[in-house]
Amino acid sequence: MPGTVGRVPTPPAPVSGAPAAPGAATAVLGHHWAGTSLGAPEGWDPTLRAVVDVVLASPVPMALTLGDDFLLLYNDGYAELIGDKHPEAVGRPAPEVFAEIWRAPGFGDAVEHTYRTGEPFLERETTLPLHRRGSGVVEHVVFTRGYSAVRDGAGRIVGVLAVAAETTQVTQQLQSLSDFSAALAGTLTLDDVARVALRYAITSFDADLVTFAVDEGGGGWRLVRRIRGELLDEADERLPPLWRRTPADWPAPVVVAARSGVPHFAADGQPLRETAVDRHDQKIRALATVPLRASVVRGGLAIGYQTPHSWSAAERALLAAAAELAGQAAERARRFETQHGTAQLLQRSMLPEHLPDLPRLRIAARYDPGVDGNAAGGDFYDAFLLPGGELGVVLGDVAGHDVQAAARMGQVRAALRALALSDPRPDAVLAGLDRLVTSLCAEAGTHELFVTVVLGVVDAERQRLTLASAGHPAPLIRRCDPAGEPLAEYVEVPTGAPLGLGSRPATTTVRFAPGDTLLLFSDGVVERRRQGLATGLGSLAEAVAGAGSGDPRALCAVASAAVPGATEDDVAVLAVEHALRPSRSASMEVPAEPTAPSRVRHWMSGQLTEWGVADSVIGAAVLCTSELTTNALLHAGTAARVEIDLSPERLLVSVADSGTRGTVTRAQTDTLSSRGRGLGLIEELSDAWGTDPTVRGSTVWFEILLPSD
Structure with missing residues (x-):
């Protein structure tokens, strides 16, 4: 009968004589099996004992359900899967341990069918609710499961061997890749493509650092990155990402991959040592760089970790697929930007x-x-x-x-x-x-x-x-x-x-x-x-x-x-x-240099003081203007122009750039840049602000109403 565990009068070395192992193996070896329907391990069939030894030594999650009661015996890998159910699950009937899912299709019925008939069972993907250890919540985990009959020396079925491999991460990554493709379909500009690619890579691969690079079209590269846990402009999903421009021969790994078209995977070391720009780059030990593989636009995607990381075949395939999708989107975006720029330049050139x-x-x-x-x-x-x-x-x-x-x-x-x-x-x-x-x-x-x-x-x-x-x-x-x-x-x-x-x-x-x-x-x-x-x-x-x-x-x-x-x-x-009364105005050309914001602050403070503006208004205006100047220089990469206009009722300040990056969109203050107070500061300190597109760039302005005398 399949429900009887085979016994032999003189068993060989018992399971309990095997060297003790930590975790599940220790719980199995120490369990009081004599009080169960299986009896003491010394009386188990030698074939069964050999199967038990293999299960306990295997790194692959495995479990045995033995006898008519389906008593559980499993290894460390399986203990990780069942979380808080371990170690109490050892030696207990599986229908009791997994009462919440035992009657679910493809679970308890599959075990029972294999036990009765000896027919193996394989399910390549199934989702089961499980309690993770210490989490206190139920997670829906994806598994690939296989069941096969375990026989004793006489050929009788004495249990069922369950082999389970959790594929939740792979499944999530495949779903994420599908979502990535859908998100890229809605992008219009390279800014949009970069935002979507950074968000996908940092979440899907649980990376510490992600870099996206594209060629400038006429030599040189521009790069944008995202760091785990750091709130960047693109976190708002409406502000333009912060690009960094580099020369054509820049030796950064992502640029090397983009130039050569050859991916590279470093499992451990200091892959960014020669091109590190800050401590985040210096901490990276594992790095994957893949080219975008587009026919017109050259670019690359880099994924980095602060700990050693072996790149599996599945991860490499996912990265290659993601890079190909990003490359196609980048080409569409460049075509759109070219057409858009031509149309808008034509439109605006006909306006004053x-x-x-x-x-x-x-x-x-x-x-x-x-x-x-x-x-x-x-x-x-x-x-x-x-x-x-x-x-x-x-x-x-x-x-x-x-x-x-x-x-x-x-x-x-x-x-x-x-x-x-x-x-x-x-x-x-x-x-x-x-x-x-x-x-x-x-x-x-x-x-x-x-x-x-x-x-x-x-x-x-x-x-x-x-x-x-x-x-x-x-x-x-x-x-x-x-x-x-x-x-x-x-x-x-x-x-x-x-x-x-x-x-x-x-x-x-x-x-x-x-x-x-x-x-x-x-x-x-x-x-x-x-x-x-x-x-x-x-x-x-x-x-x-x-x-x-x-x-x-x-x-x-x-x-x-x-x-x-x-x-x-x-x-x-x-x-x-x-106007009720004439206004006073002044302007300053701001070069694209690191010292420009401080020069703007000095000039503006002096000008407003000379005009007799209240100190409280000067402080707010100088602070806001400094932020707008920094924003213009970083995003446009060109010189800017600051204009101030003072009337008896209000102070109006505008900062115009000559780039072609488009307008800055109003955003809520709780989702703005960590690069400073940014536009959230403008929102807080001014009475009104906005953006105006110009023929060759954009203008951001703010207005502060003056206190009445």
Whole structure:
């Protein structure tokens, strides 16, 4: 019968005579087997005793269930798997020890089937809930399990041998690789690819240090890394990663692998000794470097540990697969960045790079591309001085998101300025533009050229504003009455037909007093899917009225974010403030040198002190400016320009870089950089802040309201 353990009258050397081993072996050898249905080990069948010796000596997790009671006997490897159930599980019935899973399909029934029939059982992957030692929680662990019958010397089945190999880590890594591929599919830029690759490698391989490198395209490399336990910019998943640039012949292992296309694995040593930049590199003892294996972009991925680490075949395969996925994503990202950069440069080169600098009229504009940012659009703005000393301001929209729309936008903008310089009356200018657009339509053989424009003439001396519109949304004026709360009202200007349709626009003139701010905007600011236009216009007016000040740069940022929800259209905003009193301004060119932030602090502190600014405002402003300057120099890698503008109501500071890395996105302060207080500090110390894209870079600014006298 399979339930009877074979006995022999004169057994050879008993199991208990084997040398004692620690852990499970000690518990097995010391267990009181005589009190069980198996009896004392001295009476066990010699074949069974030999199997027991093999099990106890094996490093592979093994267990025996013996007799009809399925009494448990197992080795150290198996003891690690069952955690807190050891050592009480030794000699107890398996159905009792594993009561929570014994009746689960493929577990107890498989053991019982093998015991009854002798048929082996193999399950390559199964998930079981187990208690890890000392954890106090149930973990779902993945195993590969095999059961085979154990026979005595007479060929009778006396038990079942269970061999278990935990494959949780491999399974998790394979799932993580799938998640990695899905995450890379959503990346657009190399910044995005680097963020995803660093996050995947540090978590999937439980690494101490990860480095991602790509070639610069024209010689040299740029590297970004992530360190276990260190909160970096990319932890927020929205800020750009901090790249470090190196020469083309840099001997770092990840660059060597990228150049040669050959992976390298170091199990122990000091692989980063020659190129270490800090203590984190110096502590690395094991390092794997694999090339990205892309056809166009060269790059590499490095995984490092602070302890010796043998790289298994499975780990090497996973690394190679991850590097190949990252390489494909990097190539897509580089193509996108090239197309995106060309489209945006075309778009922004057709917009004014500098707006007029006037003592009583402060001007700011903002343009954010719609769709995916990979096509030029037709929104435009302009501001220019007229022969009589007035200020001409315009914002328009040429339908389309392609190079042709951008080219037509350039034609319309150039013609508008030429007409205004000849005859500044808004209705006359738009009438002339209507004839131009009609001519362009005839030339192109189409009637689908849709152009809307609003044009204003600001006369600061007479405190009046004259407007005309050709199918464009009505402008908004934020009025700041010293005796009351600010309010925002739309100007009742006759809309007229879009250009090219025989437009005959009419003008309207309204008061534009000191303290007022004019806001021109495109329909992308207020239009959203499944939302009425009136809702968007109401949200915009409410946001502008509730702004902390009428500063045009701040209002542009407020207007761009006033209506919630994504838009596929371009967003263009232009604001003009009629200042209560003239402001004072100064600027400084900041070279890309390590001492630049300290020079900025010294210059700015002296300038604001000379202007009589309160010490509390100076301290906050200098600190914030230093952080923004450091951020610009690190991320753009080029010189920057710091501008300060002081009015009786507020201090405005902006830091512009000339890089092409894109804008910095607002983030919550609890997830910001450990590289200093960073943008979280700006959030805390300023009354408003934002980012503006420019023709060749981006500008980050902040505003501090001044205490009233």
